Amino acid sequence: MLLNMGPQHPSTHGVFRMVLWVDGEKIVDVEPHIGYLHRGSEKLCEGEQYHQVITLFDRLDYVANFNNELVYCQAVEKLMGLDVPERAEYIRVILCELNRIASHLLYVGTIGLDAGAMTPTMFAFRGRERIQALFEAVSGARMMHNYFRIGGVKEDLPGNFEQMMGELLPLLREDVEESDRILTFNEIFLSRLKDVGTISAEDAVDFGFTGPCLRGCGIEYDVRRAQPYSIYDRFDFDIPVGLDGDCWDRHWVRVQEMYESLKIVDQALEQMPAGEVVSSLGRRLIRPPAGEVYVRAENPRGEIGVHLISNGTDRPYRLKIRPPSFCNLSAIKHLLRNSWIADSVVILGSLDIVLGEVDR
Amino acid sequence: MVVSLPLMSVTVLQVLWMVVALLLMFTGLSVVVLSLVWLERKALGRLQLRLGPTRTGPMGLMQPIADAVKLILKEDIIPNSSDRAIFWAAPVIVVLSAFMIWVTIPASEGLVLRNLELGLLYITAFAVMGILGLVLAGWGSANKYGVLGGLRSAAQLISYEIPVIMVVVAAGMLAGSLDLRVIVASQDQIPYALILPLGMVVFFIAGLAEVGRTPFDIYHAESEVVGGPFVEYSGAHWSVFFLAEYINTFAIAALVALLFLGGWSWPWDTVALAWLPSLPAWPWLGPLLSVVWFLFKVYAVILVVFWIRGTFPRLRIDQLMAFAWKAMVPLSFYSIVITAVYLYYDWPGWTLTLMSLAGLGIVGYIVYRRMTAPARRVAEVKARQAAQLAERRASSQAG
Numbered sequence: 104m105l106l107n108m109g110p111q112h113p114s115t116h117g118v119f120r121m122v123l124w125v126d127g128e129k130i131v132d133v134e135p136h137i138g139y140l141h142r143g144s145e146k147l148c149e150g151e152q153y154h155q156v157i158t159l160f161d162r163l164d165y166v167a168n169f170n171n172e173l174v175y176c177q178a179v180e181k182l183m184g185l186d187v188p189e190r191a192e193y194i195r196v197i198l199c200e201l202n203r204i205a206s207h208l209l210y211v212g213t214i215g216l217d218a219g220a221m222t223p224t225m226f227a228f229r230g231r232e233r234i235q236a237l238f239e240a241v242s243g244a245r246m247m248h249n250y251f252r253i254g255g256v257k258e259d260l261p262g263n264f265e266q267m268m269g270e271l272l273p274l275l276r277e278d279v280e281e282s283d284r285i286l287t288f289n290e291i292f293l294s295r296l297k298d299v300g301t302i303s304a305e306d307a308v309d310f311g312f313t314g315p316c317l318r319g320c321g322i323e324y325d326v327r328r329a330q331p332y333s334i335y336d337r338f339d340f341d342i343p344v345g346l347d348g349d350c351w352d353r354h355w356v357r358v359q360e361m362y363e364s365l366k367i368v369d370q371a372l373e374q375m376p377a378g379e380v381v382s383s384l385g386r387r388l389i390r391p392p393a394g395e396v397y398v399r400a401e402n403p404r405g406e407i408g409v410h411l412i413s414n415g416t417d418r419p420y421r422l423k424i425r426p427p428s429f430c431n432l433s434a435i436k437h438l439l440r441n442s443w444i445a446d447s448v449v450i451l452g453s454l455d456i457v458l459g460e461v462d463r
Numbered sequence: 464m465v466v467s468l469p470l471m472s473v474t475v476l477q478v479l480w481m482v483v484a485l486l487l488m489f490t491g492l493s494v495v496v497l498s499l500v501w502l503e504r505k506a507l508g509r510l511q512l513r514l515g516p517t518r519t520g521p522m523g524l525m526q527p528i529a530d531a532v533k534l535i536l537k538e539d540i541i542p543n544s545s546d547r548a549i550f551w552a553a554p555v556i557v558v559l560s561a562f563m564i565w566v567t568i569p570a571s572e573g574l575v576l577r578n579l580e581l582g583l584l585y586i587t588a589f590a591v592m593g594i595l596g597l598v599l600a601g602w603g604s605a606n607k608y609g610v611l612g613g614l615r616s617a618a619q620l621i622s623y624e625i626p627v628i629m630v631v632v633a634a635g636m637l638a639g640s641l642d643l644r645v646i647v648a649s650q651d652q653i654p655y656a657l658i659l660p661l662g663m664v665v666f667f668i669a670g671l672a673e674v675g676r677t678p679f680d681i682y683h684a685e686s687e688v689v690g691g692p693f694v695e696y697s698g699a700h701w702s703v704f705f706l707a708e709y710i711n712t713f714a715i716a717a718l719v720a721l722l723f724l725g726g727w728s729w730p731w732d733t734v735a736l737a738w739l740p741s742l743p744a745w746p747w748l749g750p751l752l753s754v755v756w757f758l759f760k761v762y763a764v765i766l767v768v769f770w771i772r773g774t775f776p777r778l779r780i781d782q783l784m785a786f787a788w789k790a791m792v793p794l795s796f797y798s799i800v801i802t803a804v805y806l807y808y809d810w811p812g813w814t815l816t817l818m819s820l821a822g823l824g825i826v827g828y829i830v831y832r833r834m835t836a837p838a839r840r841v842a843e844v845k846a847r848q849a850a851q852l853a854e855r856r857a858s859s860q861a862g
Contacts, residue, residue: 106607114686128611128780217686219677219777225511285774290835291678292776297836346841355841444611445687445779 106444110139114217114448117458121435121451125444133439133447135432140462148422153179153253153389156419161247163426164460166209167403169195169202169238172251174400177332178409179253181398182391185384191255192334193375197268198241198250200364200371204275205234206403207357207364210455211282214354217452218295223286230278237271240264253389255381268372272365279361287358296351300438300450303348310437311430314405315356316454320348326401337374338367350453357455390417404428404455426460484576485566492565496709500527502762503769510773534705537698542604545695549603554696554703557596561707563589564714569643571727571753583631583641586718587624590673593711594620597682597692600704604695612691615780616675616682622787623672623679629795630666633659633802634722647726654725658812661819662798663723667764669791670715672783674708677772681780716764717757724760727753790826797822 106123109115118139124132144163148156160171173195180187187195208227215223235245240261242250250257261267286292302312304320317324325342327335343359345352393415399408405427414420431454438450501516501524508515516523541550567582569575579585594617601613634655638646656663672679683691693704720726729752778786798819805815 104607106611113689128615215776219680219684219686220775221507222511222773225513229512286776288835289776290831291778293835294782295776295779443779443781445681445684448686 108447110136114213114452116213116451116456119432119451119456119458119461121439121447123439123444123447128443128445130439130442130444130447133436135435137429137432137458138462140458142463144463145422145424148419150418152417153391153419156422157251157253158247158249161249162459163424163463164206164402164404164407164428164457165246166457167202167206168246168248169198169251170206170400170402171407172248173199173333174398174402174407174409176251176253177400178396178398178411179389179391182394182396182411182413183253183384183389185254185382187255188379188382189376190259190378191380191382193371194256194260194380195251196333196335196338197368197371197375198238200367201234201237203364203403204279204361205231207361208234208278208282210357210403210452211286211354213455214296214449214452215286215292217448218292220286220289220292223282226278226285227282230275230282233271233274233278237267240267252381254384255379257381259380265372268368272368276365279358279365283358283361287355293351295445295449296354296453297349298347299350299442299446300453301347301349302434302438306434306437307348310434312405312434313427313430314402315353315360316405316431318342318356319345319353321346326399326406330399332398332400335367338370340364340366350449353453353455388417390415399425402427404457404460405431424463426463428454428456428458428460429463432456432461488565488576489562492562492710492713493706495713496706497527497531499709499713499765500530502765503772506766506769507773510770531702534702535699539698539700540695542606542695544605546603546605549599550695553596553600553603553692554700554707555596556599557593558703558707558710560589560592560596561710561714563592565710567643568714568717568721569647569726570717570757571750572644573750574754575644578642578644581641582643583635583646586714587628587631590627590711590714591620591624593707596707600692600696604692606695608688608690608694609692612682612684612688612694615688616692618780619672619675619679619682619783619787622784623669623791626665626669626787626791626795627673629792629799630662630669631722633662633795633798634666636799636802636806643721643726647721647728650725651728653812654723656723656725658815659723659798659802659819660816661794661801661823663719664823665791665794665798666722667715667719667767669787669795670719671768671771672787674711674715676712676768678775678777679783680777681783684777712765712768713761716761716768719764720757720760724764726760727757729753729756786830790830794822794826 104125106125107120108123109120110118115121120136120139122134122136123130142162144159147159151159157172157175160175161168163171179185208231212224212227212231215221215227238248239245241264242248242257302310302320304322307317307320307322312320313324321344323342323344326332328342340363341359343356343363345356391413393413395410395412397408397410399406406425407427408425410421410423410425411419412421435451435454438454439447442450504526505515505523507513516526519525519529541547564586566576567579567585569578597616597620598613601609601611601616634646635641637655637659638649640646640649675682682688683693688694693701696704801815801818801822804810805818
């Protein structure tokens with residue numbers, strides 16, 4: 104039987120469409136269809152000035168906006184050889200790690216829904232809302248912040264930032280622990296996710312997996328550690344890895360990553376110096392010298408890459424984005440074959456795709 | 464005036480009374496469903512850090528009524544490709560079988576529409592009828608998700624019907640009757656929940672599956688088959704399915720209360736009964752109290768159902784079937800066997816409790832081990848990783 108799943112289906116995480124050939128409850132083959140959210144972001148980037156491109160990057164992975172802004176800003180900074188003030192680096196890291204937690208919390212909520220549990224969603228969203236309230240205080244927007252600038256950040260943190268963080272972090276730790284406890288080792292949840300959607304480490308590398316999906320297979324690869332960017336070499340954190348490369352391992356890695364991110368935020372808050380938040384060069388019209396650069400960073404979903412070519416004008420000549428979700432999603436055919444229909448939503452949920460990034 | 468029918472003779476008055484009583488039952492059950500909708504939304508809300516409905520009426524009490532009005536006023540869409548007759552018949556079958564069960568479920572000694580000697584047989588028979596409606600709904604709506612859901616419901620409900628019937632048989636054996644009033648009366652000293660805890664657990668779990676509540680809500684799983692058989696239904700038709708689902712949930716809870724929790728008999732029953740008749744001014748107090756007590760028990764069971772819904776994810780269809788055939792069915796047969804042994808040799812009651820707890824413990828342990836195997840493996844590996852890390856740190860410090 105040919106079963107069309109999506110683009111309007113509650114658990115395809117946006118406008119993703121899968122055409123499933125099913126034999127009873129078993130999936131024989133699957134044909135994924137993407138592109139329902141295609142906006143031509145890469146082409147749009149070519150028509151905007153360098154600072155204006157930041158808003159476009161906000162809309163790629165729309166649940167981890169800061170991480171996207173960071174990788175773009177770093178690409179331009181590398182091209183220009185621009186130094187970022189210390190304080191700005193710390194602000195960026197704190198916000199990015201908080202955004203990673205927010206993104207993973209969203210993932211915990213949606214995988215709960217995919218597996219049929221409503222309550223974890225509410226628990227996870229409570230934490231996410233708290234983080235977003237902080238983001239709003241910092242940048243003025245809950246999502247689509249447009250806060251990072253080439254050479255720093257838009258403006259300094261609000262005066263009561265330390266106090267807000269002091270209130271937020273214990274609550275956030277509680278939220279993370281709670282959404283971990285309610286789901287991760289639940290027997291039914293385990294039986295739904297363990298040994299489902301298994302992918303071997305070799306296959307994962309071949310498909311271009313990155314991020315928690317790759318680490319779920321037992322490969323200890325994290326750009327923050329493998330090729331430290333920004334100031335990630337100053338923090339002490341572990342890279343959690345899974346064992347079998349199944350859905351549950353991917354879930355477990357994400358949950359552990361939230362604790363690690365909390366650790367990084369704690370350290371960064373302690374070390375954060377005072378001072379400028381944006382370099383004076385970044386305030387002017389950006390005109391990087393002609394040349395090209397490739398910059399990678401660790402997004403909540405994996406490695407995001409930006410290949411930026413400049414011809415010396417105030418607009419990028421070409422900007423190629425390597426979105427992590429897209430590469431992770433490429434294995435969907437491989438993962439879904441011979442699984443159950445009910446597994447398909449769990450596997451898709453455990454890949455944790457964001458269509459804004461897949462379709463660009 | 465007497466109307467003669469081939470098999471029985473009833474007066475017009477009796478017929479009229481029957482009609483009125485049926486209408487009363489329909490109304491009463493509808494009110495119960497409204498209360499359940501409200502209770503579920505409130506209970507779930509509280510479990511999920513929400514408030515539940517608050518805006519319509521005090522504490523949102525009017526919310527179910529507003530919902531009902533909205534559903535009835537909504538446009539009733541019938542897909543062009545659907546099989547109209549089946550599409551119309553399916554909700555009727557489902558809701559009729561749900562209501563028919565209640566004809567013979569007593570709410571107290573006297574409050575029952577029609578007490579049957581073989582009441583339990585009748586109930587289990589009509590409970591199966593509902594499946595037909597679900598399969599027809601899936602098939603008639605000509606939607607692939609509907610068909611999938613309908614077939615899932617058929618597989619699921621038929622598998623879980625067996626343990627339900629088997630446990631009902633065990634309870635019937637204990638009481639020596641399938642008449643619900645007799646079963647309740649024989650629990651006036653000690654409820655069967657204490658004598659046959661195994662039976663209650665199996666009945667409750669299988670009952671959850673029977674009415675498709677979490678974690679067995681596979682046939683209408685929102686995230687997989689998007690409502691299953693109900694996917695093409697809207698407005699009044701959909702609300703009828705909804706009604707039936709809640710009535711069935713209520714029926715299962717009522718059966719748990721009747722079969723295992725002593726129905727309307729209360730603690731210190733004999734004491735209370737001793738002084739109750741001495742208050743001749745309130746002859747209705749005794750019956751009223753028993754209805755209240757019965758409803759209290761049923762709602763307590765219902766709250767457990769909602770609690771489970773607020774806690775668990777849902778199983779996969781193969782896991783669900785495996786659980787039915789590998790755990791539920793053997794357990795229900797075991798409960799029959801131990802009940803028979805207990806009755807035949809006339810052992811004291813606690814032996815049955817012990818045997819039933821032993822069975823529950825063994826199967827529970829096996830299920831638990833199987834389900835937590837990955838968790839143990841992770842713990843092992845985590846311990847190994849931690850040991851390796853400590854070793855590495857120690858060696859780096861030494862170096």
